[in-house]
Amino acid sequence: MKRALVTGGAGLIGSHVADLLRREGWTVRILDNLEPQTHRGGRPAWIAPDCDFVEADLGDRATIRAALEGIDVVFHQAAYGGYMPEIAKYVQVNSLGTAQMLEVIREAKLPLRKVIVASSQAVYSEGAGHCPEHGRVYPPVRPLEQLRRGDWSVHCPICGAVISSVPTPEEAPIGGETVYGLTKVDQEKLVLFWGKQLGIPTVALRYSCTYGPRQSIFNPYTGVIAIFCTRLLNRLPPILYEDGEQTRDFSFVEDIARANLLAAETDALDGFAVNIGSGRGVSIREIAEQISDALGIRIPPEARGEFRPGEMRHLTSDITRVRAAGYEPKVELADGIGRYLDWIRAQKDVRDYFSEAAEILRHKGIVHRVAPT
Ligand SMILES: NC(=O)c1ccc[n+]([C@@H]2O[C@H](COP(=O)([O-])OP(=O)(O)OC[C@H]3O[C@@H](n4cnc5c(N)ncnc54)[C@H](O)[C@@H]3O)[C@@H](O)[C@H]2O)c1
């Protein structure tokens, strides 16, 4: 029998990891502080009664120490996510919280077999591109001045030509152009370096945009699929940043959970940062339209000339590395959206929290508008 600690195990990904591990015969302990923004209704009903549930903050050293007792593999999913206005809290929860957990493991000489950390495609500055003249290039984040003119294109860093998007492999430069992205870089580097120093196998999984049942319907700062669903169910138009033609790679949460199990079981990924995605890019406008069709609520999405500086234009994950280790995404986007909609329809309070949040983001300068000409 293997014993897992799933941090953030009350959340979207962590709870599905916990369920899959239990089905595979693991014993599971969850550590989660039930972050109020995500869990407005308190402890979610989906936490299985046979999981040992520890309600605690990642920053609580003594509790972390106790929660790590007798554990073989840590699935470190807890994080402060999305486009929240805070800066210090990201660093505190994600960077410091991870650093502290690693310190505790080292100091107590805990005999862990592996640590898997949830990283993100947000570690990349911009998706890889193809320049007609220079082939594959890694463009930097688009400058604010360009975005303020309403020019959303991505340019070749060598010749300036407009380039097309191609899948991004792990060797692409990482930087983190948002506070969240920066702290995901911290988390994955801390875990990978630390593991190499201690001889403990580690894996950083760079998830693409993940969606599915249990994605918080309360948190207006994350998950475009969840936000568009709650908007449409409230008969409000989905809001597109830029022109809605930016593309992302979407993963159904059960696929992400399977990637975690694979990373725990194989040694082929040890020591690596690994993209986990579908390998396919979809525009945000297409997502809005698919949800609208599936719900039968036909309210066209609106692009209001708003954008988020630091946000990448295109990101499709190149999943060659994880495929070589035996991973294959299984759930198609249309099926996954259908399953999310079945779940969300069964929820009682599907309010629109986005309108108020959007105002706060504008006020704090996280969302900008195109400059008037
Ligand atoms: N959902 C995505 O699209 C996506 C994409 C890439 C990476 N990730 C990463 O995957 C992980 C899980 O994300 P998710 O989508 O399941 O988010 P989520 O918000 O549903 O789950 C995160 C969980 O962590 C808990 N948590 C937050 N702060 C904590 C703290 N200080 N102490 C203890 N627990 C805390 C929350 O209560 C929540 O249950 C995160 O590390 C996130 O950065 C998510």
Ligand SMILES: [Zn+2]
């Ligand atoms: Zn070029």
